[in-house]
Amino acid sequence: MYTLGVLLLAAILLGAVVSVIDSVLRLVGLHGVIAKLPVIGAHWALIISILMVWLTDMNPIGGWGMTFGDDWMTWVANGAIIYGMIPVKDAAISMINKGFRM
Secondary structure (H helix, E strand, O other), X not given: OHHHHHHHHHHHXXXXXXXXXXXXXXXXXXHHHHXXXXXXXHOHHHHHHXXXXXXXXXXXXXXXXXOOOOHHHHHHHHHHHHHHOHHHHHHHHHHHXXXXXX
């Protein structure tokens, strides 16, 4: 249960981090250049998510007993899972905004 909460909070944090990085890149004029790169531009939020996990050294999926042999595998898996939690976060926030009504 707590692991799901951590993943949802990390997805919220990822949204804020991506917004700040994008605004800084727009300010310095590099957003268009990065967005045009074929692989990087299409997966920008995933790359930021992996970097965020690496910088904070968090391992939320460790709560489910998942371990990896190398550190980079842990960073990539956690970053990808946090990136994948964005739709779940959006659904949870939408549900809260509607007052738990169906």
